[in-house]
Each structure stands twice: as structure tokens, then as C-alpha cells.
Amino acid sequence: MGLSAGLVSNRQSGHQLGRQLVWGLFFASILAAWGLLFVMQPGLDLPAGWQDLGADYLASLCRSTAGTVGYAPVLAMWALMALAMMAPTTVPALKTFTDLGHAGAASASGLAALISGYLLVWLGFSAVGAAAQVFLSGHGLIDPLGRSTATFLNAALLALAGAYQFSRLKQACLNSCQSPMMFFMAHWKPGASGAFRMGLKLGAVCLGCCWALMLLAFVAGTMNLAFMGLAMALMAIEKMPVIGRYLTVPAGVALLAGAAVTVFFALPIMN
Structure with a gap:
């Protein structure tokens, strides 16, 4: 009995250590994504020697238009943005999964697989977002900072995000996230x-919640760190079961109002 109990205890300790390692890598990757996005900011004065680490190259990618640098660098930037913004919002779901692990239902490999499936969905969204940015840049509709230069596009994206806040699909996905x-x-x-497949489903549900808000990057600028932080906080709070229920409708109203204001100020002033 003593030997069996010791083996079980050692096995449980190993599982706990493995889960902690996965958590550590998860948060390290988020911090790394934010760090790389910061280094890529146009106009950033990099300390001497940073160019040897490739930081100057990363920054140079954002001094040119998406049409100039090509699809792959823009995809990398969108992937970093998705990781930095969306991974933190899924922490409650990941915590729930690891809590199930205390009963032997989940493991470190399962947690890693769940995260991989989740991020794969957002990588797919990043591929679409990067393609859209290259297309819009090629037609002169966004500037080098990834910010729309067309009033109609700004208004349309704000109106789309605002209206989607009231949709049944948004509410259904949000209920699962909460x-x-x-x-x-x-x-x-x-x-x-199985955890990987659940990660894909969790990613799809999260995408159903947040895709319209993510597209607002074209309004604020795809390299706008302030927007990224604000949007991440909004989406994370919205997924909270109590507070989030009181945020969806006001956010929708504010976005629709923003669309209306954008159109109003674009109209010619009548004398």
C-alpha cells in the first residue's frame, strides 16, 4: 500500500510539474509576442547593438507598406498580434481544463494540445487578416501603420463590429466562453x-466572439499597441461570466455611435 501510494503521489507530482511547465511556456510566449510587437513599432529608437538581434529588421518591416514587404512578414505580424491579444483571454478556460486535471481527467500533454488547437484557429484568422491587409495596402486603402485611410471602410468596420455585438451567434459563442x-x-x-480537437472548438467559439472586434485593427492601426491592449482587455472582460454580461450591449452601442460619428464628420459642411 505504501509503495502504491508513493507511485501515485510521484505520478501526480510529475503531472503537476508538467502542467506548470506548459503554463510557463504559455505565458512566456505571450510576453515574447508583446515584446516583438513593441520592437516592430515604427519610429522606435532602438538601443545600440539591438540590430544584431534582428530588432532593426523587424522594425524595418513596419516602416513599409504591406504590399512592399510581402505576405509572409504581414502574416507573422498578425500571428504575433493574435497571440498577444487572444491567448490571455482564454486563461479562464485553460484554468478550468487544468482543474479537471487534478481529478486525473487532464494532463500536461493535454493542456499543450488544447492550447495548440486554440492557437491554430487564430493562426487561420491571422492568415485571412494578413491577406486582407496586403490587398487593402495594394489598393491604397491603408497606410504603412495598417490604418484605414478610407472613411467608408472605417465606418463599415465600426458598424459591423457594433451590429455583431447584438447577434445571436455572438451571444451563443459568448455563452460558451463565459x-x-x-x-x-x-x-x-x-x-x-481529444484535447487538440477541443482546442479547435474552443478557438472557433472564441473566434465567433471576437473576429469583428479584431478587424477594428484596420481602424486603429494594426501596429497600434494601445488598441491591442484595450481590445484585449475588452475581450477578456467580456468573457467574464458576471461583468461580461453588462459589457456586450454598451460596447455595441458605442461602436455603432462611432460609425455614425465617422460618417457625420466625413459629410461636407453645409454653409
Whole structure:
């Protein structure tokens, strides 16, 4: 009995250490993404020697238009933006998954697979966002900072994001994000492969919540760190089960009002 109990205890300690390692890598990757996005800011005065680390090259990518640097660098920038903004918003769901691990239902490999599936969905969205930026840049509709220069596009994106806040799809996806325990109970699949599939579903639900808000990067600028931080906070709070329920409608109203104001100030002034 003593030997068996010791083996079980050692196994549990190993699982706990593994989960902590995955958590550490998860948060390290988020910090690295924010750091790289900061280094890529146009006009940033880099300290001497940083160019040897490739920082000057990263910054140079954002001094040119998306049409000039090509698709791959823009995709890398969108992937970093998605990681920096969206990964933190899924922490409650990941915490719920690891809590299930204390009962032996989840493992470190399962947690890693869940995160991988989740991020793969956002990588797909990043591919679409990067393609859109290259297309818009090629037609002169956005500036080198990834900011729309067309009033109609700004108004349309604000109106789209505002109207989507009131949609049934948004509410259905948001309900799943706000109740991760119910999500896992409804979609639970054992093993790392099952966790990966759950990660894909979790990513799809999260995408259903946030895709319209993410497209507002074209309004504020795809390299605007202030927008990224504000949008991340908004999406994270919106996924909270109590506070989030009181945020969706006001955010929708504010976005629709922003669209109306954008159109109003674009109209010629009548004398």
C-alpha cells in the first residue's frame, strides 16, 4: 500500500510539474509576442547593438507598406498580434481544463494540445487578416501603420463590429466562453488528440466572439499597441461570466455611435 501510494503521489507530482511547465511556456510566449510587437513599432529608437538581434529588421518591416514587404512578414505580424491579444483571454478556460486535471481527467500533454488547437484557429484568422491587409495596402486603402485611410471602410468596420455585438451567434459563442466548465462537459474528449480537437472548438467559439472586434485593427492601426491592449482587455472582460454580461450591449452601442460619428464628420459642411 505504501509503495502504491508513493507511485501515485510521484505520478501526480510529475503531472503537476508538467502542467506548470506548459503554463510557463504559455505565458512566456505571450510576453515574447508583446515584446516583438513593441520592437516592430515604427519610429522606435532602438538601443545600440539591438540590430544584431534582428530588432532593426523587424522594425524595418513596419516602416513599409504591406504590399512592399510581402505576405509572409504581414502574416507573422498578425500571428504575433493574435497571440498577444487572444491567448490571455482564454486563461479562464485553460484554468478550468487544468482543474479537471487534478481529478486525473487532464494532463500536461493535454493542456499543450488544447492550447495548440486554440492557437491554430487564430493562426487561420491571422492568415485571412494578413491577406486582407496586403490587398487593402495594394489598393491604397491603408497606410504603412495598417490604418484605414478610407472613411467608408472605417465606418463599415465600426458598424459591423457594433451590429455583431447584438447577434445571436455572438451571444451563443459568448455563452460558451463565459461558461468553460459547461463547454468541456459538452465537448470532452480524452487524451491529447481529444484535447487538440477541443482546442479547435474552443478557438472557433472564441473566434465567433471576437473576429469583428479584431478587424477594428484596420481602424486603429494594426501596429497600434494601445488598441491591442484595450481590445484585449475588452475581450477578456467580456468573457467574464458576471461583468461580461453588462459589457456586450454598451460596447455595441458605442461602436455603432462611432460609425455614425465617422460618417457625420466625413459629410461636407453645409454653409
